[in-house]
Amino acid sequence: MRISESQIRQVNHQIDALRSADNFYGKKLKEAGVTGITTPEEFESLPFSEKSDLRGAYPLGLMTPPEEKIVRIHSSSGTTGLPVIIPYTAKDVEDWAIMFARCYEFAGITNKDRIQITPGYGLWTAGIGFQAGAERLGAMVIPMGPGNTEKQLQMMQDMESTVLCSTSSYALLLSEEIEKRGIKDKIKLKKGVIGSERWSEKMRARIAESLGIELYDIYGLTEIYGPGIGINCPYNTGMHYWDDYLYIEIIDPKTLKPVPDGEFGEIVITTLVKEGAPLIRYRTHDLSRIIPGECPCGSRFPRLDTIMGRTDDMMKIKGVNVFPSQIEEILQKFPEVSSEYQIRISHLDGKDTMRIYVETNGSVNFLELADRIAAKVKSAIGFTPLVKVVENGLLPRSEKKTKRVIDERYD
Ligand code: ZN
Secondary structure, eight states: OOOOHHHHHHHHHHHHHHHHHTOHHHHHHHHTTOOOOOSHHHHTTSOOBOHHHHHHTTTTTTOOSOGGGEEEEEEOOOSSSSOOEEEEEHHHHHHHHHHHHHHHHHTTOOTTOEEEEOSOOSSSSHHHHHHHHHHHHTOEEEEOOSOOHHHHHHHHHHTTOOEEEEOHHHHHHHHHHHHHHTOGGGOOOOEEEEOSSOOOHHHHHHHHHHHTOEEEEEEEETTBBEEEEEEEOTTOSSEEEOTTTEEEEEEOTTTOOBOOTTSOEEEEEEESSOSSSOOSSEEEEEEEOEEOSOOTTOOOSOEEOOOOEEGGGOEEETTEEEOHHHHHHHHHTOTTSOSOEEEEEEEETTEEEEEEEEEEOTTSOHHHHHHHHHHHHHHHHSSOOEEEEEETTOSOOOSSOOOOEEEGGGO
């Protein structure tokens, strides 16, 4: 999806604001000689920004308007090194709430709903984003924050919550507690709005079935407002995102060139109207693709596919970008194989080769199963892997994270 003329005008306003602020990012643009753009090609030559750049601006180097316009800051988790501080103006806070309210609307949530919010409040963008959007919609908010499952379940029953906002892991935990206590008939939940951590189809089906609710994936990141910049609609054909606030491009993370719609790559986001801390071509390192064509819901908002993982997970084989999650998804469709698998990539006789090891029990025909898996992989990613079926328990187990992909080409 190429950048439109009106989006180019908006990007120029962002560039002007950054340059005249002469802040961390404004200086970078000046060093790169960027004064503005007139064509999509010029846009594609603008420098990228990275989380490590933003860390370098700590604490308030990203602040773009005069300080009296800043009403709040949020911060991304500082698990590695310094956190990133994002300043928000009153308009940014409002825009975020508008986008989040739109997310709820796309999920069919209305001002008659009672929304129980379990993500955390504070420096993190989660809880407060869910709340501001819900209030803007006019729904009743039950602002629980995380943990205290006993109290969560009590309020869920007493307040007759109809919508649960949570991470996928907490939704799973709550659904299991509800089953364990046999209180499902006292729960009035109809929908779940689930934060953007990657989760498998198996887990999704388990939560939806156990709670008897529809699930919606919400997308977002602290550097770009927070959660609420995209969500799937009831047709569940990818997440619609708000291109009146953001321009999203998908790039090949190796060549850094934009890829055509429909192809997988890294999500790169440019804010179009942000005041507190505009960002140009921000590399998220999240992998997805833009889904071409129109959604059956009729919305004009473009769609991103489910997040397939992070760029660090990507493998390039025979010129094709492949993610472990694509293979995992295919294997999940074979009930006869265990959850363990291993992918080995090697370079033999001048060609890349992918071998997939899977486990099963002795009651199936190994060769026939291998052929069926190979055929499914071929139809999904375009080339045939070598599939080796082994007895259950033969693949390595680990107490920590199991290494599932071994690339022998670079050993
Ligand atoms: Zn739709």
